Amino acid sequence: MHKHRELTNEQFENMGFLVLITVLAMLCRFLLFPFESGDYHQFLQGWYAALKDNGGFAAVGMNIGDYMPTYLYLLAGFTYFPVSGLVAIKLVSSLADIALAYYVMKTVRLKFEDPLYGVMAYAVALFLPSVVLNSAVWGQCDAIFTAALVACVYYFMVDKEYQAVAAYAIAFIFKLQAVFLAPFLLLLLIKRRVKISTFLIIPFVYLLAVLPAMFLGRSMKELLTVYFSQAGQYKMIAMFLPNLYTWLPEDTPEYISAAAVMFAGALTVTALFYLYKKKFVFTDELFVTMALFFALFLPFILPHMHERYFYLADILAVIFAFYFPKMLYVPVVTVLSSTYAVCHNLFNTDFFSVQLLAVIMLFILIQVARHAVRLIDLQSGQVPG
Incomplete structure (x- = not known):
């Protein structure tokens, strides 16, 4: 009692x-x-x-x-x-x-x-x-x-x-x-953790x-193509998000943007193929790590990304820190980088190189990727516990 x-x-x-x-x-x-x-x-x-x-x-x-x-x-x-x-x-x-x-x-x-x-x-x-x-x-x-x-x-x-x-x-x-x-869900599909019919x-x-x-009264054609209309709205290849394209000028030709999308697609397919070939069981720790990896990975390798597009990564990084307290630097750096990018838009904040910030975010992305691989290898006994 x-x-x-x-x-x-x-x-x-x-x-x-x-x-x-x-x-x-x-x-x-x-x-x-x-x-x-x-x-x-x-x-x-x-x-x-x-x-x-x-x-x-x-x-x-x-x-x-x-x-x-x-x-x-x-x-x-x-x-x-x-x-x-x-x-x-x-x-x-x-x-x-x-x-x-x-x-x-x-x-x-x-x-x-x-x-x-x-x-x-x-x-x-x-x-x-x-x-x-x-x-x-x-x-x-x-x-x-x-x-x-x-x-x-x-x-x-x-x-x-x-x-x-x-x-x-x-x-x-x-x-x-x-x-x-989306790649996170695709990974679950190819690993048979979710049925393809569920995606209906x-x-x-x-x-x-x-x-x-x-x-x-709105046209069904308009409603079904909202996202296609959005896709071509912004021409700047990098919109101050610290990612792969911050070194390129604002007037980068459209064909480079198209090539960048193909490059991002190739990298995503490569990552998924690597994970598909690896033998592992999805644990809670892997779910959190994989979700964070893709939330960082996609905005980092895609062109035309807005300042706030690490928002999802910010949130997942907070959860990640509770699962892996020794990697607290991941949410700290991610949130500070994201906040700086947002403040640039809102308040014209400009005291730190966005190119350097992109390098720092690349380091964070690599650390999360390495952590995911280590979790997978631990399951197969390739890494000592």
């Missing part, structure tokens, strides 16, 4: 801390809401105004913005409340931060019997600089698709492949950047997501 009371008290204390840290995180964000980014003035403000002026949900049938209509559904819901567009846009993203932190907590809890570690992970995720800046300052919605991708990894770790693929599908109907984790969930969820906008 006494033991049960102690457990209940511990749960109550943890819940109290979660509520307190959530309230503090939201208050912190509310204080930052007045900041108006360039993206808000150039895109988001106009999108929200168009939704509000044309009947809220009724307006999602219009060709507003270049995002999937799923994001517009969320914004349209807030047009019925007495809040400004700036607050509504940032509130959507800030609420998604909570969902993101929740799945970070659940993933970390798989590692530890003591729930305290999960609670700590929740707090870290909510106050991560790149997370706070993304939602409360920039007004971006990367927390939505990233929360779904972390949920995807979590559900694979607990052997729930349908929920995992459904979570991936939800990420995909919000942002094309969900493809950063993705087009099914996509169709469900666009149907409301179609019924309200």
Whole structure:
């Protein structure tokens, strides 16, 4: 009886801390809401105004913005409340931060019997600089698709492949950047950890997501080609993300960009083939490491990457640190690099060479790759424990 009371008290204390840290995180964000980014003035403000002026949900049938209509559904819901567009846009993203932190907590809890570690992970995720800046300052919605991708990894770790693929599908109907984790899913497929038929969930969820906008008047052709339209929108080969292309000039010819995409594809196929030939069993540690590797790898080798595209890697690196505390430098460097890139966009921060930062991120990528290989070799006895 006494033991049960102690457990209940511990749960109550943890819940109290979660509520307190959530309230503090939201208050912190509310204080930052007045900041108006360039993206808000150039895109988001106009999108929200168009939704509000044309009947809220009724307006999602219009060709507003270049995002999937799923994001517009969320914004349209807030047009019925007495809040400004700036607050509504940032509130959507800030609420998604909570969902993101929740799945970070659940993933970390798989590692530890003591729930305290999960609670700590929740707090870290909510106050991560790149997370706070993304939602409360920039007004971006990367927390939505990233929360779904972390949920995807979590559900694979607990052997729930349908929920995992459904979570991936939800990420995909919000942002094309969900493809950063696509090689991870492909690896699970070729390793027979997920059935190919399960991936039918993705087009099914996509169709469900666009149907409301179609019924309200938007062209199905437009809805099915949103991501193709986005792909050719930005011409700069590197948009201050510290990756492989930061050494190239802004006016790099398009044929070099096309070659860079082919190069990235070849590297990804090579990595997948190497992992396919290796004999190993997916453990929780390997799930976390592989997911982080691809979240770093794809943005690093692809051209036309935006400043915030290491956002997913930031979150997975936090989880990685709880699984491998001796590699704490991985999230520290990744988050600092990502935050610096974001601050460059928001505040014109420019005191460190992005080329040098790219070299540092390459080092982090190599370290994570080596760690993954070591985990695999440990299973086969090729590396002493």
